[in-house]
Amino acid sequence: MNTIQSDFTTLIDELAFNIRQVVEIQQGFVPLHIPVIGGNANKYVAECIDTGWVSSVGKFVDRFEKDLAEFTGANRAVAVVNGTSALHVALLLSDVRPNDEILVPSLTFVATTNAIMYCNAVPHFVDINRETLGIDPDAIREYLHEITEIRNGECINRETGRRIQCLVGMHTFGHCFDIQDTLELCQEFGISLVEDAAESIGSYFQNRHTGTFGRLGIFSFNGNKTITTGGGGAIVTNDDGLADLAKHLTTTGKVNHPFRYFHDQVAFNYRMPNLNAALGCSQLEDLPSLLASKRQIANRYIETFSDWEYGSIFVEPPDSKSNYWLNALLLSDSSGDLLDQIIEGLQEKQIMTRPVWDPIHTLPAYTQMPRMNLDVTTELSKRILNLPSTPSVV
């Protein structure tokens, strides 16, 4: 065995040992992230089944919306089938029209940009900040000054002639992007902000919950997120009118009436079933303890890797509190080779780790879309390794 090979074996052994210590799973498979379901989950879900209220009507949907609004401090929450549909409707309600350009980070899950495409709008990729892993308002400001002009109060891309209407910010792995600066940027250019807070339930910027800063924010409750409804999502807003419209658009546009089926527009069947909302109600009850457990895991990772020579754990940005949904190890090596080797090496030891998403501007459907310089995105995408982050059962 040559030296490099034996060094690498030691590296993987060390990594495997450290990860198992942190997540307290000494043997067997260590998943990246699995749902932790306990508390009243059985009771609430059984209640749906026993009473027959499993589908589009039932008390748990109303309760989930109320509880979620209360937890996040948003005026209103509207529960829907998944985070992607929440984004789709949030964009429509932000007045995104066909052919508008929507600023969006390339380092995100593909759902963010797919929702833009559903509106027949054009994703326009912007770079991220290495301190937050989210959109970089300073770099975007400089870029917009270069390529846009304000015509009749609208921000127009001079190169394409299209309106830049909206900025979708995403809180990567639960870490907050700089919301304060972003709001100022949006104000300056007359652009609306939609927060893709799919990953950031329980994350706060300056003590205010993510998702509640823009006109509209969205969450996902897919099985891999911090809390789950099986599949599900929600739109949050402080604007009652927008919330009513969101409810209307996601429930087939039916006009309230004791028995008639009158639908005033082509709308969507995006409502969250009662069965899923029942699970969501119990998950919201468990959320504070799940968050505490996640913070503990993050702190242990941070300490364990504090003077590791190949990289360090990404720590929550200043002025904010992260939910530490998925812990990220930032490797010092930026070739991407070490990343792949570590994932394979740990897989053999039954430990699941994952790279971050391929940047969206490199996916076939998106290579032709406009973009600014994406150097930080490109570099970091080859250095991020997500580590097992399931909260221990509480």
Ligand SMILES: *Cc1c(COP(=O)(O)O)cnc(C)c1O
């Ligand atoms: C999970 C996720 C979504 C989509 O949520 P689904 O519920 O899976 O549709 C959107 N954006 C981001 C950043 C996500 O991580």
